[in-house]
Amino acid sequence: MSDQAASLRKRAAAKAESDTDTTQVSDPASMFGAKHSTRVITVTSGKGGVGKTNIAVNLAIALQLMNKRTLLIDADIGMANVDVILGSVSHRNMLDLLEDGVELSDIVINSSFGISYVSGSSGIERALNFTRREKNALHHKLADADKLADIILIDTGAGLGRNVLDFIVAADETLLVTTNEPTSISDAFAVMKMYCRNSKKRNIRIVVNRVDDPKESDDATRKLRETSRKFLDIPITVPIECAGYVFEDRSVQEAVKKQMPFIVNSPTAPASKCIIALANNLLTGREIKVKRGWKNFLRRLFS
Numbered sequence: 059m060s061d062q063a064a065s066l067r068k069r070a071a072a073k074a075e076s077d078t079d080t081t082q083v084s085d086p087a088s089m090f091g092a093k094h095s096t097r098v099i100t101v102t103s104g105k106g107g108v109g110k111t112n113i114a115v116n117l118a119i120a121l122q123l124m125n126k127r128t129l130l131i132d133a134d135i136g137m138a139n140v141d142v143i144l145g146s147v148s149h150r151n152m153l154d155l156l157e158d159g160v161e162l163s164d165i166v167i168n169s170s171f172g173i174s175y176v177s178g179s180s181g182i183e184r185a186l187n188f189t190r191r192e193k194n195a196l197h198h199k200l201a202d203a204d205k206l207a208d209i210i211l212i213d214t215g216a217g218l219g220r221n222v223l224d225f226i227v228a229a230d231e232t233l234l235v236t237t238n239e240p241t242s243i244s245d246a247f248a249v250m251k252m253y254c255r256n257s258k259k260r261n262i263r264i265v266v267n268r269v270d271d272p273k274e275s276d277d278a279t280r281k282l283r284e285t286s287r288k289f290l291d292i293p294i295t296v297p298i299e300c301a302g303y304v305f306e307d308r309s310v311q312e313a314v315k316k317q318m319p320f321i322v323n324s325p326t327a328p329a330s331k332c333i334i335a336l337a338n339n340l341l342t343g344r345e346i347k348v349k350r351g352w353k354n355f356l357r358r359l360f361s
């Protein structure tokens with residue numbers, strides 16, 4: 059942890075000194091590694107404002123620190139704000155791929171925090187009305203993103219929109235962010251219900267944000283599990299699990315105000331420790347068999 063903290067501080071200092079806080083990948087080919095399976099994880103929630111983007115951004119940085127090349131994609135329709143939290147201004151986003159001559163390497167940004175990311179766009183609403191030709195172009199141009207990363211994290215919008223559901227059903231794993239408030243839990247339950255109707259997989263785990271006590275996350279998980287058992291008939295052999303929790307922590311707001319990821323701004327703060335624990339859990343916890351990976355994710359998304 060102290061090594062990680064030191065490394066984070068170094069990155070933060072480098073960011074503060076540098077005006078060019080984002081650069082485009084100069085030689086994407088150099089990043090292309092050997093054939094491997096890329097984990098595709100969506101971060102979603104039932105209700106907006108529960109901390110999805112903060113968790114996605116900081117988790118991406120934590121995974122990168124654990125030597126997993128991580129690509130973060132901002133797919134929150136209408137509320138794309140990964141840029142805001144990273145304190146960067148992107149001139150390119152996913153939709154630019156629809157232009158002739160724009161390739162993946164043109165839209166992937168290397169942030170100074172070690173992760174690469176693809177910026178969202180409020181115009182991404184258009185995604186719902188893509189023509190077949192546009193879908194094919196996107197599908198084709200995004201195909202090699204798995205060569206850039208071991209883990210692709212996707213920050214989706216909140217709620218039950220078709221677009222959100224498409225992402226979580228297509229992905230191998232989903233982290234469903236909730237707080238312990240009844241409204242947030244009941245909205246999370248609604249997502250879970252739709253997920254179970256639309257997907258045979260059960261790789262959905264919850265992350266309980268803004269807890270004052272770890273017991274609160276057990277509480278939220280239990281409530282969700284009980285409701286789901288009662289109403290959804292989820293086989294008990296595949297329980298609803300909690301992948302982690304994040305403490306209610308002022309350092310989150312402080313970092314957001316500075317437009318810095320909190321794990322960089324206050325690496326040893328309680329929320330940062332929770333993110334490190336979550337990343338650890340994702341990497342060392344129960345094995346997720348990667349059966350589909352990125353290419354199958356795209357196939358499902360654009361089919």
Ligand SMILES: Nc1ncnc2c1ncn2[C@@H]1O[C@H](COP(=O)(O)OP(=O)(O)O)[C@@H](O)[C@H]1O
Nearest residue numbers: 106107108109110111112268305306307310314
């Ligand atoms: N663990 C936390 N502790 C304190 N405040 C938090 C925490 N998580 C989120 N917040 C607050 O909630 C706001 C919304 O978070 P955000 O990640 O943008 O939510 P979402 O992406 O779900 O809409 C943040 O700007 C921050 O002020």
Ligand SMILES: [Mg+2]
Nearest residue numbers: 110111134137
């Ligand atoms: Mg968000």
